[in-house]
Amino acid sequence: MDLVTVRELYKNREAYLDKEVSIGGWVRSVRASKAFGFIVVSDGTYFETLQVVYHDTMANFAEISKLNVGAAIIVKGTLVATPDAKQPFEIQATEVSVEGPSAPDYPLQKKRHTLEYLRTITHLRPRTNTFQAVFRVRSLIAYAIHQYFQERDFVYVHTPLITGSDCEGAGEMFQVTTMDLNNIPKNEDGSVDYTKDFFAKPTNLTVSGQLNGETYAMAFRNIYTFGPTFRAENSNTTRHAAEFWMIEPEMAFADLEDNMEVAEGMLKYVIRYVLEHAPEEMAFFNNFIDKGLLDRLNNVVNSEFGRVTYTEAVKILEEHNDQFDYKVSWGCDLQTEHERFLTEQIFKKPVFVTDYPKEIKAFYMKMNPDGKTVAAVDCLVPGIGEIIGGSQREDSLEKLAARMDELGLKKEDYQFYLDLRKYGSARHSGFGLGFERCVMYLTGMGNIRDVIPFPRTVGNCDL
Amino acid sequence: MDLVTVRELYKNREAYLDKEVSIGGWVRSVRASKAFGFIVVSDGTYFETLQVVYHDTMANFAEISKLNVGAAIIVKGTLVATPDAKQPFEIQATEVSVEGPSAPDYPLQKKRHTLEYLRTITHLRPRTNTFQAVFRVRSLIAYAIHQYFQERDFVYVHTPLITGSDCEGAGEMFQVTTMDLNNIPKNEDGSVDYTKDFFAKPTNLTVSGQLNGETYAMAFRNIYTFGPTFRAENSNTTRHAAEFWMIEPEMAFADLEDNMEVAEGMLKYVIRYVLEHAPEEMAFFNNFIDKGLLDRLNNVVNSEFGRVTYTEAVKILEEHNDQFDYKVSWGCDLQTEHERFLTEQIFKKPVFVTDYPKEIKAFYMKMNPDGKTVAAVDCLVPGIGEIIGGSQREDSLEKLAARMDELGLKKEDYQFYLDLRKYGSARHSGFGLGFERCVMYLTGMGNIRDVIPFPRTVGNCDL
Numbered sequence: 001m002d003l004v005t006v007r008e009l010y011k012n013r014e015a016y017l018d019k020e021v022s023i024g025g026w027v028r029s030v031r032a033s034k035a036f037g038f039i040v041v042s043d044g045t046y047f048e049t050l051q052v053v054y055h056d057t058m059a060n061f062a063e064i065s066k067l068n069v070g071a072a073i074i075v076k077g078t079l080v081a082t083p084d085a086k087q088p089f090e091i092q093a094t095e096v097s098v099e100g101p102s103a104p105d106y107p108l109q110k111k112r113h114t115l116e117y118l119r120t121i122t123h124l125r126p127r128t129n130t131f132q133a134v135f136r137v138r139s140l141i142a143y144a145i146h147q148y149f150q151e152r153d154f155v156y157v158h159t160p161l162i163t164g165s166d167c168e169g170a171g172e173m174f175q176v177t178t179m180d181l182n183n184i185p186k187n188e189d190g191s192v193d194y195t196k197d198f199f200a201k202p203t204n205l206t207v208s209g210q211l212n213g214e215t216y217a218m219a220f221r222n223i224y225t226f227g228p229t230f231r232a233e234n235s236n237t238t239r240h241a242a243e244f245w246m247i248e249p250e251m252a253f254a255d256l257e258d259n260m261e262v263a264e265g266m267l268k269y270v271i272r273y274v275l276e277h278a279p280e281e282m283a284f285f286n287n288f289i290d291k292g293l294l295d296r297l298n299n300v301v302n303s304e305f306g307r308v309t310y311t312e313a314v315k316i317l318e319e320h321n322d323q324f325d326y327k328v329s330w331g332c333d334l335q336t337e338h339e340r341f342l343t344e345q346i347f348k349k350p351v352f353v354t355d356y357p358k359e360i361k362a363f364y365m366k367m368n369p370d371g372k373t374v375a376a377v378d379c380l381v382p383g384i385g386e387i388i389g390g391s392q393r394e395d396s397l398e399k400l401a402a403r404m405d406e407l408g409l410k411k412e413d414y415q416f417y418l419d420l421r422k423y424g425s426a427r428h429s430g431f432g433l434g435f436e437r438c439v440m441y442l443t444g445m446g447n448i449r450d451v452i453p454f455p456r457t458v459g460n461c462d463l
Numbered sequence: 464m465d466l467v468t469v470r471e472l473y474k475n476r477e478a479y480l481d482k483e484v485s486i487g488g489w490v491r492s493v494r495a496s497k498a499f500g501f502i503v504v505s506d507g508t509y510f511e512t513l514q515v516v517y518h519d520t521m522a523n524f525a526e527i528s529k530l531n532v533g534a535a536i537i538v539k540g541t542l543v544a545t546p547d548a549k550q551p552f553e554i555q556a557t558e559v560s561v562e563g564p565s566a567p568d569y570p571l572q573k574k575r576h577t578l579e580y581l582r583t584i585t586h587l588r589p590r591t592n593t594f595q596a597v598f599r600v601r602s603l604i605a606y607a608i609h610q611y612f613q614e615r616d617f618v619y620v621h622t623p624l625i626t627g628s629d630c631e632g633a634g635e636m637f638q639v640t641t642m643d644l645n646n647i648p649k650n651e652d653g654s655v656d657y658t659k660d661f662f663a664k665p666t667n668l669t670v671s672g673q674l675n676g677e678t679y680a681m682a683f684r685n686i687y688t689f690g691p692t693f694r695a696e697n698s699n700t701t702r703h704a705a706e707f708w709m710i711e712p713e714m715a716f717a718d719l720e721d722n723m724e725v726a727e728g729m730l731k732y733v734i735r736y737v738l739e740h741a742p743e744e745m746a747f748f749n750n751f752i753d754k755g756l757l758d759r760l761n762n763v764v765n766s767e768f769g770r771v772t773y774t775e776a777v778k779i780l781e782e783h784n785d786q787f788d789y790k791v792s793w794g795c796d797l798q799t800e801h802e803r804f805l806t807e808q809i810f811k812k813p814v815f816v817t818d819y820p821k822e823i824k825a826f827y828m829k830m831n832p833d834g835k836t837v838a839a840v841d842c843l844v845p846g847i848g849e850i851i852g853g854s855q856r857e858d859s860l861e862k863l864a865a866r867m868d869e870l871g872l873k874k875e876d877y878q879f880y881l882d883l884r885k886y887g888s889a890r891h892s893g894f895g896l897g898f899e900r901c902v903m904y905l906t907g908m909g910n911i912r913d914v915i916p917f918p919r920t921v922g923n924c925d926l
Contacts, residue, residue, distance in 0.1 A: 001890075003716050005684065007616055024684075024716035026887045044683040044715070045616055072889040074716070099716070100858065100888030107886075123879040124886070126682035136683070139619040146609055153470055153508055156602040160917040161624070161668075161691050162637070162706055164924040174625070174639045174661065176668065178695045181655045184644055192644045198637065198695055198705065199924035205624075205639065212586075212917060212926060219589035220507040220599070221468065221487075228624050228691065232641045232661055242661065243625055252507070253466050253487035253537070253562070395563065416586040416926050423570075423587070424489045425563030426535040427464075454623040454675060461627040461662035463675060463879050 007046035009079060013089060021091065022076045023050065024099065026127065029110055032065035039064070039096070041075065047132060047280035051090040052077070063098060069109055070102035070127070115450055122454050122463055130289070133281035134451055137274055138439050144273035145226065145247055145433075148266050154249060155220040158227060159209030164201055165413060173204040174232050174242075205230035210248050210430065211364075211417055214393065217250035217428055218420050224249040226435075234458050238447040241436065243456040250430035256375045256392045259429035260352050263379055263388050264305045266433070267350070271297050274442055290444025296382055297442065299349060306343075306351035310334075310373065313342055313353050320345075333360045339378075339385035350381045363403050364417075365391040366427075377431070384441050390431025397421035470509035472542060476552060484554065485539045486513065487562065489590065492573055495528035502527070502559070504538065510595060510743035514553040515540065526561060532572055533565035533590070578913055585917050585926055593752070596744035597914055600737055601902050607736035608689065608710055608896075611729050617712060618683040621690060622672030627664055628876055636667040637695045637705075668693035673711050673893065674827075674880055677856065680713035680891055681883050687712040689898075697921050701910040704899065706919040713893035719838045719855045722892035723815050726842055726851050727768045729896070730813070734760050737905055753907025759845055760905065762812060769806075769814035773797075773836065776805055776816050783808075796823045802841075802848035813844045826866050827880075828854040829890075840894070847904050853894025860884035 003024045009016055025043030032038075039052040052075050054064055067073070077093035107121050108128060118125040125131045149156070162176050178198040179185060185196035194201050209225040216223045225248040233240060249262060275282055275297065286294045308316075317328040317338050326335050334342075334353070343351050355373040358365070365374035379388035394400040400421055404411055411418060439451040449455040454463050466487045472479055488506030495501075502515040515538050517527055530536070540556035570584050571591060581588040588594045609619070625639050641661040642648060648659035657664050672688040679686045688711040696703060712725060738745055738760065749757045771779075780791040780801050789798050797805075797816070806814050818836040821828070828837035842851035857863040863884055867874055874881060902914040912918040917926050 001716055001718060001721060005616070024889065026681075026889075045685065070887040072715075072887040099890065100884070102886045123678040123882060124682075126679055132682070135620065135679070136618055138621075139613075142619050142621075143609055143613045146606055150602075150606045153468070155599055156605050157598065157916055158601075158605075158691075158708060160706060160919060160924075160926075162693075162919050162924060163926075165926070174641060175644065176637045176639060177644070178637060179644070181638065181640070181642070181644070181647055184647060198697075198921060199919070200922045201924065203924050215586040215926075216589055216598070216916065218489075219587075219595070222508065228621075230625075234661075243623060245621060252535075253464055255464060258464060419586060421563070423565045424533040424535040426487065426489075427562070453620055453679065456623060456625050456662070458661060459663045461623075461625060461664065461666050463623075463626075463628070463678075 003074070005045040006041075006043045006048070006050050009050065009089070010046055010048060013079075016079045017081055017089065019079060020076065020094075021079050022074065023091070024072070024074045025050070027067050027069055027071045027073060027102070029069065030065060030067050037061075037065050039067070039073070039075075041073065042127075042132075044127075044132065047129075047136070047278075047284065048087070051087055052093050052096070053090055054093040054096050058093075058096065060096065060098070064096050067098065068102040068104060068106055070106045072099035072102075073097065074099055115447065119449055119455075126453070129284065131450075133278075133284050134439070134443055134445060135453060137278050137281050137443055138451060140274050140277050141270055141439055141442060142226070142435070144270040145266065147273070148269045149224045149249065152222065154222040154224045155216065157209075157213055157216045157223045157225050159206070159212040159225045161206055161228060162199070162203050163206045164199065164203050165211075172232050173207060174230050176203045176205060207231060208246065208248065208432065210250070210432065211414075213248050213250040213430065214420060214428065215416065217252045217430070218424065218426065221252045222249070236458055238449075239437070241448050241452060241455055241457055244448070244452070245435035247433040247435060248430060250428065252426045252428040254429045255427055256354060256377055256429055259390050259392065259431055260305070260307070260377055260379075263352075263377075263390065263431050263433075264350075267379070267381075267387075268301050270438070271301050271442065275301075285444045293444040300381065303349040305379070306347040306349060307354065308342070308347075308351060309354050310356045316346055317341065331357050331359065334378075336385040339380045340382070343380040343385070344382045348382070350379060353378050353380060361391070363407050363409060364393050364400070366394045367399055367403070379431075381441060384437065387437055387441060388431050388433050390429065392427065392429040395421060395425045395427050397425065466537070468508040469504075469506045469511070469513050472513065472552070473509055473511060476542075479542045480544055480552065482542060483539065483557075484542050485537065486554070487535070487537045488513070490530050490532055490534045490536060490565070492532065493528060493530050500524075500528050502530070502536070502538075504536065505590075505595075507590075507595065510592075510599070510741075510747065511550070514550055515556050515559065516553055517556040517559050521556075521559065523559065523561070527559050530561065531565040531567060531569055533569045535562035535565075536560065537562050578910065582912055582918075589916070592747065594913075596741075596747050597902070597906055597908060598916065600741050600744050600906055601914060603737050603740050604733055604902055604905060605689070605898070607733045608729065610736070611732045612687045612712065615685065617685040617687045618679065620672075620676055620679045620686045620688050622669070622675040622688045624669055624691060625662070625666050626669045627662065627666050628674075635695050636670060637693050639666045639668060670694060671709065671711065671895065673713065673895065676711050676713040676893065677883060677891065678879065680715045680893070681887065681889065684715045685712070699921055701912075702900070704911050704915060704918055704920055707911070707915070708898035710896040710898060711893060713891065715889045715891040717892045718890055719817060719840055719892055722853050722855065722894055723768070723770070723840055723842075726815075726840075726853065726894050726896075727813075730842070730844075730850075731764050733901070734764050734905065738764075748907045756907045763844065766812040768842070769810040769812060770817065771805070771810075771814060772817050773819045779809055780804065794820050794822065797841075799848040802843045803845070806843040806848070807845045811845070813842060816841050816843060824854065826870050826872060827856050827863065829857045830862055830866070842894075844904060847900065850900055850904060851894050851896050853892065855890065855892040858884060858888045858890050860888065
């Protein structure tokens with residue numbers, strides 16, 4: 001079909017003004033008088049709408065005038081400049097054909113709907129302004145992340161979703177099976193007979209691609225993953241979903257400093273990309289969702305991120321313990337209130353906190369010479385707290401094995417991971433960025449359910 | 464760490480020649496004489512290796528000379544041109560430090576290993592030439608696909624992985640659960656008590672994002688998905704995996720013709736991108752994996768794809784029935800032998816086959832005026848057969864509902880999908896590209912297990 005997009009009309013208006021154009025889109029509103037009427041149309045390709053003027057010279061004038069919100073139409077006409085109006089141009093229609101009407105009970109009307117209500121109609125909410133903005137920006141962020149890493153020759157690795165290992169705590173994982181739950185095959189001793197399952201063993205949905213990603217970093221030097229991860233956490237908060245996407249870069253011959261440089265570069269790159277490619281959407285968020293958003297993001301782009309060790313950060317925070325619900329002392333994990341205090345009140349910009357106590361971090365993080373802390377790093381940003389978590393990885397076979405013994409981890413489950421330290425080990429580092437948290441950060445949206453097209457949370461798996 | 468990549472040395476050699484550089488990488492081979500030696504190093508960023516020359520003036524000359532294949536080293540030295548050698552330059556080392564040795568039982572040696580053997584060490588195989596080439600090209604193809612759609616302002620939609628619907632046949636799906644399989648909660652009647660499961664109902668891993676994708680096409684006009692899909696098929700072939708990635712574009716105000724244009728444009732774009740960005744890898748595939756590869760791909764890029772209806776195609780094929788294992792007649796599904804005959808023998812280029820009998824296609828495809836065929840399209844390519852399958856979707860609420868009744872599908876399970884036809888229905892089309900099949904096509908690799916970093920097939924879920 002020879003239809004121009006509304007985006008194209010806005011971006012290259014000079015090429016279309018005073019020419020005949022055809023567009024297809026959905027009715028946002030119709031105002032009709034006796035002799036003529038106005039239709040506001042969105043075709044979903046651009047945040048701004050397009051006004052169409054039509055006249056009673058058309059045979060279907062009455063039909064058009066009665067169109068409900070949401071109807072699909074195809075409009076043919078001349079694009080004319082409207083120097084005195086709010087919008088820069090409109091279509092003087094010669095033909096409006098109804099592609100598909102919208103039934104009278106259409107759940108979206110011109111009034112503003114609550115985000116809660118819109119969550120009940122996930123298949124229709126992307127037709128609203130807010131979700132047009134959210135999901136276009138989500139798409140742009142995803143692409144910006146790919147572009148950032150690909151321009152730097154990182155190899156995109158698809159780590160597996162279904163996994164036979166349960167590296168980070170089986171309690172929070174989803175099990176994957178093809179066995180009939182009404183009739184589970186059993187061994188003689190009554191236990192589940194997994195030889196009858198699809199993979200002939202218990203399998204789960206992954207919680208992280210990191211360990212797999214490391215194997216590829218030790219082959220390609222610089223890699224990144226970008227894929228779904230899962231948590232079966234029974235937590236009903238605005239920041240947790242059972243299914244979400246993660247970006248996990250991993251770099252060989254890279255220390256914690258390199259890790260921070262890549263993380264800082266990535267965040268700034270993505271923010272700049274979105275500000276440049278979705279100015280209308282970002283202005284909308286700033287006006288209607290989160291008033292300080294643009295100032296905050298511009299500040300991030302233009303500031304050098306702060307650096308502070310965990311030990312220093314705890315000293316700073318202890319002086320303000322009267323302001324916290326949860327008092328800080330060395331050894332405790334930092335809560336969101338502490339993280340936000342550091343980045344918002346102390347540094348007033350994003351800050352990397354490094355070198356955490358080994359007890360509160362994962363087994364694979366590189367032990368520092370002090371024997372007490374590990375080369376971990378969290379990136380804290382104003383308005384959110386932690387957005388990135390990473391570390392330099394333990395590259396010594398002996399130290400890694402000793403730490404696994406300390407924690408009671410079975411080495412036979414991690415043989416491939418130990419092999420990376422046995423055959424050509426190299427210092428290496430990586431981090432994880434929760435994609436949805438990044439989308440929330442860039443849009444100001446407050447609930448993770450509103451930045452995922454079809455969110456999955458405890459008790460909810462619609463569509 | 465201030466290490467330059469081998470890729471950077473090759474791409475911008477003029478900037479580095481006769482200067483001091485430092486690189487980190489892994490030993491491919493060491494040849495030592497009494498006074499000096501050569502190390503061939505790969506750092507994984509570039510398909511070509513780098514030669515390092517070192518001398519007995521170094522304190523660790525003996526240690527270096529005994530390095531095993533796979534050891535990680537950091538080399539400092541001067542990059543010098545070698546006009547008389549095969550390689551364009553080498554590093555005259557002043558320092559070689561061992562980052563991590565490689566144990567004597569390193570499973571990869573300089574000799575050629577079989578692909579079957581390498582499948583048993585999925586964590587190490589990306590260090591070989593073949594898999595360096597495969598997985599870099601896989602990454603480039605993924606990015607090229609994003610770039611193609613993003614340049615055209617398609618919105619990237621993350622459709623859900625865990626799904627409560629079982630649209631395309633529950634028998635082939637993986638079930639997702641948090642219930643303890645040793646102790647399944649039961650109702651009084653003995654059936655599974657799904658109120659105790661995480662989502663309070665049975666859930667599966669998705670087999671396609673299409674239906675969800677359609678809801679977003681009816682909001683953004685042009686969208687695409689790119690994510691994992693799953694099939695619990697018990698088929699042990701070279702072309703089936705239980706977990707694979709799919710790209711599913713969906714376009715509103717687009718008919719079958721538009722669909723074919725986008726599909727043809729995408730394939731050509733991706734091929735061109737890879738030929739341009741991975742010439743060394745593509746030459747390797749052409750020389751060692753699939754002799755006719757480059758000719759075939761160049762032919763695809765430079766030809767206009769053929770078009771033929773299913774009915775015409777059957778007429779053509781019937782004339783050659785003596786050459787087929789499975790004889791063709793109108794109404795039968797085309798087998799790979801037929802598809803390849805059409806594209807390789809008859810058209811000698813890629814060909815779109817359109818308008819298949821409704822009986823062999825999905826319920827959502829648009830009925831043609833003949834009442835017998837639907838507006839489906841498969842794209843067949845030489846060497847593979849079907850690589851893309853798509854259709855115009857049925858946009859009439861009545862026709863879709865009638866077809867669902869005919870097939871015994873429950874309308875209450877598809878209410879959201881019917882809503883798209885009730886509220887502003889518009890003609891729309893889309894297709895699905897199996898990502899791994901695309902990687903196989905562009906690399907000439909013959910087994911899907913060799914184009915997936917950590918393949919999942921029946922009975923296999925390692926790492």
